[in-house]
Amino acid sequence: MEVFTGIAAVPEGFGPSAVTIGKFDGLHTGHRVVIEDLLELAGDDLEPVVVTFDRNPLELLHPDRCPQPLVGLDQKLDLLASAGVAATVVLPFDAALAALEPEAFVDEVLLGPLGMRRLLVGDDFRFGRHGRGDVALLERMGAERGFTVRVQRQVTRESRRVSSTWIRELLGAGAIEEATALLGRxxxxxxxxxxxxxxxxxxxxxxxxxxxxxxxxxxxxxxxxxxxxxxxxxxxxxxxxxxxxxxxxxxxxxxxxxxxxxxxxxxxxxxxxxxxxxxxxxxxxxxxxxxxxxxxxxxxxxxxxxxxxxx
Missing domain, CATH: 2.40.30.30 (Riboflavin kinase-like)
Known part of the structure; x- marks a missing residue:
């Protein structure tokens, strides 16, 4: 798997690509379904690319609400590589990135450097300055700029969405086997x-x-x-x-x-x-x-x- 630290590290002419974006903390079974769907979405003609961050954005935006990470960055990259991702872009989450307007994020991060043609996101995905960007904005921009948007299905277990938050609760209680079931390892x-x-x-x-x-x-x-x-x-x-x-x-x-x-x-x-x-x-x-x-x-x-x- 190729790892690009920041958009500037992506080589000229990279792509075209299918992209998904997220923190992917722990790369649990819900995330694994996202990766499987990304690989299917990419098919044989696009590079499957994950865009993630070097830290939880809350560490900068709301440090008092930032949870303990399930894995470190190197662990996360190892897990993404084992899942079959072709390339991962690690965005340093700093004040400049947090201030980027959602339209600029799409143009300067996803389209120009990555040649994005297909995008996979969750139904609650928010991005850009003050979280102003959402799925509806992506769909409008996709129609204008020539990329498609697929909304990711949720993965549930026992009628609850599989999430990093749930796994933290289990680890905090010492429920190792239950956490293992959600992580897939x-x-x-x-x-x-x-x-x-x-x-x-x-x-x-x-x-x-x-x-x-x-x-x-x-x-x-x-x-x-x-x-x-x-x-x-x-x-x-x-x-x-x-x-x-x-x-x-x-x-x-x-x-x-x-x-x-x-x-x-x-x-x-x-x-x-x-x-x-x-x-x-x-x-x-x-x-x-x-x-x-x-x-x-x-x-x-x-x-x-x-x-x-x-x-």
């Missing part, structure tokens, strides 16, 4: 493995600790079954892992929302490696133990449960 956090306090090693369960600045939404505190995927290897390698999320209440001075993964039956040097920690099942919540021995006993039980689930 296990939720994951991506980050660099860094040195921790080495308490896990002292307890007999050495863990890979993710840096605090990691990508992806971290689920509720607790112990999980899942996998650690070493992305520093080519191709990446996945290992079954027992995962701890939280402040580790048995010990003092541990920062909140720490992600630690104990790889089963392997001794690995992962420091400095970029890894994905994938969550497949929630085993239990966090518990403060009175002493080391009951903690070790519980960790032994947790590891055996992880082995049954994923190992």
């Amino acid at each position: 296990p939720p994951a956090v991506r980050g660099e493995v860094v040195h921790g306090a080495h308490r896990g090693r002292e307890l007999g369960f050495p863990t890979a600790n993710l840096a605090e600045r990691s990508d992806g939404m971290i689920p509720a505190d607790g112990v999980y079954a899942g996998r650690l995927v070493d992305r520093s290897l080519d191709p990446p390698v996945a290992y079954p892992a027992a995962i701890s999320v939280g402040s580790n209440p048995t010990f003092e001075g541990v920062p909140p929302k720490q992600v630690e993964a104990y790889v089963l039956d392997r001794t690995l040097d992962l420091y400095g490696h970029l890894v994905d920690v994938e969550f497949t099942h929630r085993i239990r919540g966090q518990v403060a133990y009175r002493g080391i021995e009951p903690l070790i006993a519980q960790m032994t039980v947790d590891v055996e449960q992880v082995r049954t689930l994923v190992g």
Whole structure:
């Protein structure tokens, strides 16, 4: 997949194309249907192109209302590439883009650089300065400028629209399997493995600790079954892992929302490696133990449960 950072990076003569626009946070099953429809809309004669943003526009426009992203930008691009998109344009969302009138957005972003001939958007799609642009405006402009507009069907589950908001609610509650069903894959956090306090090693369960600045939404505190995927290897390698999320209440001075993964039956040097920690099942919540021995006993039980689930 080609990735263009900003419209200026799109090569002259690119296209013609079929385009869809959105945040695509998490690239969940609803988004996957959008991509499938985009590929069908493009057919054999147009390039299927996704236009997205380097951040949630709310981060600039209404930071107090901006939700935590489900994935980082690199994760999103990997997911789009795996879905079969030919090219993605990542628009830096800044004050200049926010101030662009909707007609100018169509002309300067979609038509001129991308040679757009077909456009796929949701029925509630808004764009341009103050969100003034909508589907009706796109349809009028399409009739004038020679492109067609298709309104995307909604994807529902249990009578509710599949959305990033719903998935955030599930992850915040530790409902991993339900979130996985909506995502179409296990939720994951991506980050660099860094040195921790080495308490896990002292307890007999050495863990890979993710840096605090990691990508992806971290689920509720607790112990999980899942996998650690070493992305520093080519191709990446996945290992079954027992995962701890939280402040580790048995010990003092541990920062909140720490992600630690104990790889089963392997001794690995992962420091400095970029890894994905994938969550497949929630085993239990966090518990403060009175002493080391009951903690070790519980960790032994947790590891055996992880082995049954994923190992």
